[in-house]
Amino acid sequence: MTRAILIGGPPNPNLHLLEGQLARCEGVRAVRFHVSALLERLREATQFRASVWQGVHAKASQWVDPAVRRLAPELAAALASGADVLVNAHVDNARHVELLADALPEAHFVFVAHAGRDDARAEHVGAIPATWTPFVEPWLRARDALGERGTTVQDEQLARDPSGTLAALCSSLGLRAAAEWVGPRPIEAAPSQRTLEALSASVAARRALEALGYPALDVSSALARDPALATLHARSLVDAGELERAAPLLERLARAPTPAIHTALALLRRRQGRHDEAVLGFLRAIQADANHVEAWTHLFAMTERDELRAVADFARQHPNVKVRSALARWLVARGLDAEAAEIVASVEHQGWQTR
Amino acid sequence: MNGAPRFFVLGAGRSGTSILQSLLSMHARLVVSHELRVLELAVLTGALFDNAGEPNIDERAPRTPAGLALGVRFVELLGEEQLRAADKPEGVYSDKYPPYCEQLAHLDRLWPQAKFVHILRDGRDVVASAIQAFITDRGWRRQAETPTVEQLATHWARQVRAARAYAARLPRERYLEISYEELTRDAANVLDIVLRFVGLEPDASHTAMAKRMRPGKTWRDTASHLELVQFESVADASALNRELGYPPTPLRPSDPGADATQSSWSATLTSPAQWADAGLAARARGDEKRAAFCFTRAIRGKSKDPRGAVALLEQSASGEALFAAMNARGWSDEHSRAALAAWLQARGLDAATARSVMGFHAEHKR
Numbered sequence: 001m002t003r004a005i006l007i008g009g010p011p012n013p014n015l016h017l018l019e020g021q022l023a024r025c026e027g028v029r030a031v032r033f034h035v036s037a038l039l040e041r042l043r044e045a046t047q048f049r050a051s052v053w054q055g056v057h058a059k060a061s062q063w064v065d066p067a068v069r070r071l072a073p074e075l076a077a078a079l080a081s082g083a084d085v086l087v088n089a090h091v092d093n094a095r096h097v098e099l100l101a102d103a104l105p106e107a108h109f110v111f112v113a114h115a116g117r118d119d120a121r122a123e124h125v126g127a128i129p130a131t132w133t134p135f136v137e138p139w140l141r142a143r144d145a146l147g148e149r150g151t152t153v154q155d156e157q158l159a160r161d162p163s164g165t166l167a168a169l170c171s172s173l174g175l176r177a178a179a180e181w182v183g184p185r186p187i188e189a190a191p192s193q194r195t196l197e198a199l200s201a202s203v204a205a206r207r208a209l210e211a212l213g214y215p216a217l218d219v220s221s222a223l224a225r226d227p228a229l230a231t232l233h234a235r236s237l238v239d240a241g242e243l244e245r246a247a248p249l250l251e252r253l254a255r256a257p258t259p260a261i262h263t264a265l266a267l268l269r270r271r272q273g274r275h276d277e278a279v280l281g282f283l284r285a286i287q288a289d290a291n292h293v294e295a296w297t298h299l300f301a302m303t304e305r306d307e308l309r310a311v312a313d314f315a316r317q318h319p320n321v322k323v324r325s326a327l328a329r330w331l332v333a334r335g336l337d338a339e340a341a342e343i344v345a346s347v348e349h350q351g352w353q354t355r
Numbered sequence: 356m357n358g359a360p361r362f363f364v365l366g367a368g369r370s371g372t373s374i375l376q377s378l379l380s381m382h383a384r385l386v387v388s389h390e391l392r393v394l395e396l397a398v399l400t401g402a403l404f405d406n407a408g409e410p411n412i413d414e415r416a417p418r419t420p421a422g423l424a425l426g427v428r429f430v431e432l433l434g435e436e437q438l439r440a441a442d443k444p445e446g447v448y449s450d451k452y453p454p455y456c457e458q459l460a461h462l463d464r465l466w467p468q469a470k471f472v473h474i475l476r477d478g479r480d481v482v483a484s485a486i487q488a489f490i491t492d493r494g495w496r497r498q499a500e501t502p503t504v505e506q507l508a509t510h511w512a513r514q515v516r517a518a519r520a521y522a523a524r525l526p527r528e529r530y531l532e533i534s535y536e537e538l539t540r541d542a543a544n545v546l547d548i549v550l551r552f553v554g555l556e557p558d559a560s561h562t563a564m565a566k567r568m569r570p571g572k573t574w575r576d577t578a579s580h581l582e583l584v585q586f587e588s589v590a591d592a593s594a595l596n597r598e599l600g601y602p603p604t605p606l607r608p609s610d611p612g613a614d615a616t617q618s619s620w621s622a623t624l625t626s627p628a629q630w631a632d633a634g635l636a637a638r639a640r641g642d643e644k645r646a647a648f649c650f651t652r653a654i655r656g657k658s659k660d661p662r663g664a665v666a667l668l669e670q671s672a673s674g675e676a677l678f679a680a681m682n683a684r685g686w687s688d689e690h691s692r693a694a695l696a697a698w699l700q701a702r703g704l705d706a707a708t709a710r711s712v713m714g715f716h717a718e719h720k721r
């Protein structure tokens with residue numbers, strides 16, 4: 001059976017440099033491939049096709065997942081093309097580590113950790129944690145269960161001592177090590193202050209940083225001077241259930257509100273059981289920006305509220321399908337049957353019943 | 356266990372492929388999946404493999420043998436797992452999908468041992484059934500803009516001819532044609548023929564169900580005069596129907612069997628307004644079935660008479676009402692919106708919400 005070594009982690013060019021070095025070991029073949037995307041796409045495509053089947057044996061979960069799981073080792077063998085060991089680097093090997101660990105029970109996972117890198121896709125500070133946390137949290141969830149099948153490599157260590165780190169990794173993987181690192185050296189790129197502040201301000205990202213052994217910044221002064229960072233922090237407090245810490249911050253931010261602040265404050269009020277204020281907050285967010293989809297979806301999740309009737313017709317004609325889907329769910333919660341709801345909200349043939 | 360499809364069930368859409376699939380699946384050693392579209396899945400697997408797993412695949416790019424081999428293997432695994440889930444581990448796997456009619460060459464290339472069972476049906480029934488399905492079917496098929504009769508007839512003829520053209524190159528032991536009419540008349544016998552063709556012995560489990568099959572409605576009951584004229588105007592469809600041995604359409608009062616057809620009373624109805632008037636007249640007589648037929652025709656084409664939708668919405672639980680709602684939801688006139696609000700209320704929504712969602716909120720406040 002082909003042995004797979006899957007390298008993952010938050011976006012980082014060193015993932016592929018490491019893949020190239022491991023491929024120099026005897027019996028190892030490196031392949032650029034998005035393994036989890038193929039498995040996910042096949043599972044999704046098969047489940048979609050099976051979903052129209054109403055027969056007695058149509059329980060797709062009983063046969064789609066097992067078939068996809070059985071395909072995975074054969075995919076690895078096909079990619080290895082006769083080599084004993086397949087090595088593959090992709091950021092999604094970390095994001096989908098749980099799926100891959102299940103589909104490839106013999107595979108070994110190498111997680112290249114770093115304390116955030118600047119990402120041009122994060123146009124505003126609020127988007128920065130999303131470029132890092134989704135790649136780290138699945139690894140943190142999976143690493144205990146992986147045990148010896150999982151290895152963490154610190155990116156900074158790799159950049160400082162590539163040959164030593166490579167030798168140690170090869171040894172732990174049972175590979176006959178290449179003598180030393182050859183070719184382009186790993187790129188050391190310390191994150192900017194802005195990136196570090198954003199990760200430290202997000203409750204979830206901060207926990208992940210600390211779990212990986214990286215110190216988080218003290219952002220108290222940054223929060224005082226940067227409303228966007230403060231909004232990110234406040235929202236992450238609400239999401240983490242730390243309502244008492246979130247409340248004063250959001251109340252201060254609400255003096256110069258944005259749709260994101262209105263929404264965060266409304267979510268806080270809903271969690272506090274102050275539903276009148278929550279509805280008002282979501283409505284204010286929508287009033288400030290009719291395309292603020294999150295406010296719409298949270299608003300229509302408050303199924304018992306009659307005030308939502310005021311915006312129901314507007315939502316019915318909203319161009320965004322997520323808004324209309326939220327409306328359809330609200331209508332069903334208020335007693336309408338699903339077929340009629342999806343027609344009146346124009347969401348037929350959409351996956352509107354789940355968020 | 357071998358999950359590779361031993362045969363494929365095909366036939367133009369609305370030709371009875373689903374009934375055949377259901378009946379065959381009752382066999383103790385057979386699983387026939389409903390439109391899993393295994394060819395697409397095999398090709399998708401190959402495309403993803405060739406594109407390094409990335410989903411932005413080029414549909415037109417040729418697939419490598421290694422990619423297609425992985426795709427064929429994936430389908431085999433899906434077959435095996437379905438047989439296992441159905442507790443028929445030593446059984447036979449198959450998939451039914453109408454568009455296989457036009458994909459025989461590809462199926463033959465990937466599964467060179469597979470057989471093909473092609474079910475044929477009178478083209479007029481196929482078209483009439485398709486119209487009804489577009490109006491009333493639950494789920495994905497229903498849509499506000501239904502295809503025209505000419506489009507449906509052309510599609511039917513193209514699918515049937517494509518399958519038969521490729522089948523002419525296959526040995527007899529790999530291709531079987533059966534007829535829907537024969538299946539509904541004598542299901543047990545037709546199923547015996549199909550099962551033996553695919554190498555299985557008939558068993559009792561499906562025979563009992565087969566005996567309960569009855570011939571269904573035909574175009575004589577379900578197509579309007581105009582629809583029959585439109586079908587016959589498609590030369591290829593009309594000719595194919597004759598080639599398949601189906602009797603001609605009685606379009607004039609003097610034609611044999613004309614009195615027995617729907618065309619006898621619908622011969623003068625062409626415009627949406629005429630259909631709506633006929634529907635209202637039928638409803639006044641208490642003939643709700645004919646009324647629904649007329650009202651759907653009043654809103655089925657490009658031009659629509661809103662009275663058809665409003666009348667259908669009054670029959671809140673019917674499939675036709677859902678079709679009417681799909682048409683009327685984009686109309687801004689107060690009468691249609693009020694009918695929709697009443698329909699929503701009849702289907703479980705409280706009155707205030709129903710009226711609000713249809714834009715009567717301001718009026719409520721007053």
